[in-house]
Amino acid sequence: DAKTTQPNSMESNEEEPVHLPCNHSTISGTDYIHWYRQLPSQGPEYVIHGLTSNVNNRMASLAIAEDRKSSTLILHRATLRDAAVYYCISNAGNNRKLIWGLGTSLAVNP
Amino acid sequence: GAGVSQSPRYKVAKRGQDVALRCDPISGHVSLFWYQQALGQGPEFLTYFQNEAQLDKSGLPSDRFFAERPEGSVSTLKIQRTQQEDSAVYLCASSSAGTGRNTIYFGEGSWLTVV
Numbered sequence: 001d002a003k004t005t006q007p008n009s010m011e012s013n014e015e016e017p018v019h020l021p022c023n024h025s026t027i028s029g030t031d032y033i034h035w036y037r038q039l040p041s042q043g044p045e046y047v048i049h050g051l052t053s054n055v056n057n058r059m060a061s062l063a064i065a066e067d068r069k070s071s072t073l074i075l076h077r078a079t080l081r082d083a084a085v086y087y088c089i090s091n092a093g094n095n096r097k098l099i100w101g102l103g104t105s106l107a108v109n110p
Numbered sequence: 111g112a113g114v115s116q117s118p119r120y121k122v123a124k125r126g127q128d129v130a131l132r133c134d135p136i137s138g139h140v141s142l143f144w145y146q147q148a149l150g151q152g153p154e155f156l157t158y159f160q161n162e163a164q165l166d167k168s169g170l171p172s173d174r175f176f177a178e179r180p181e182g183s184v185s186t187l188k189i190q191r192t193q194q195e196d197s198a199v200y201l202c203a204s205s206s207a208g209t210g211r212n213t214i215y216f217g218e219g220s221w222l223t224v225v
Contacts, residue, residue, distance in 0.1 A: 041218075042218055044216045097155045
């Protein structure tokens with residue numbers, strides 16, 4: 001599984017967009033890019049995932065670089081409930097062993 | 111149930127005690143995973159089941175850790191002779207299949223403190 005690197009922490013203001021970056025320079029052609037987030041005292045929650053094309057869902061958008069060595073999770077309008085640790089994970093077709101880093105701790109200011 | 115359910119939610123064990131942590135995955139989910147998460151760290155893989163078969167147990171830290179899923183649904187993670195370094199959150203997750211494009215759903219975790 002390819003290693004991912006993310007900033008330790010980021011800060012945003014409520015109702016503003018947030019762009020969370022992730023580098024995965026060793027990613028292979030079949031590795032998916034997954035984003036999960038974890039609120040305090042809860043298990044990780046799925047946010048979004050993609051392979052090559054940009055992806056949108058009700059929670060967020062995922063922008064994947066053309067060379068797939070980086071991606072950006074976009075929260076279009078941050079709310080206080082979006083304060084969490086965001087994990088970017090790259091895994092092979094077999095996702096038996098997701099390798100998690102330390103993630104990005106996002107603080108949202110009112 | 112609607113999601114992955116874990117019990118107990120919190121467990122305090124005396125050093126040397128055996129503990130058993132239960133996971134009820136989402137109904138019909140073939141794949142089941144156990145992860146260990148220390149304070150301030152990301153989850154670390156422990157083991158993976160496909161139905162009742164334990165296909166990967168490479169993440170289990172020692173032979174004191176044992177997991178089973180005898181009927182391909184409920185799973186139990188057992189830790190024998192607990193030690194202080196076992197204190198962590200134990201997360202169970204399930205997915206409909208084992209391929210990389212499937213979403214993995216996590217439970218809220220079992221918080222183990224060994225004193």
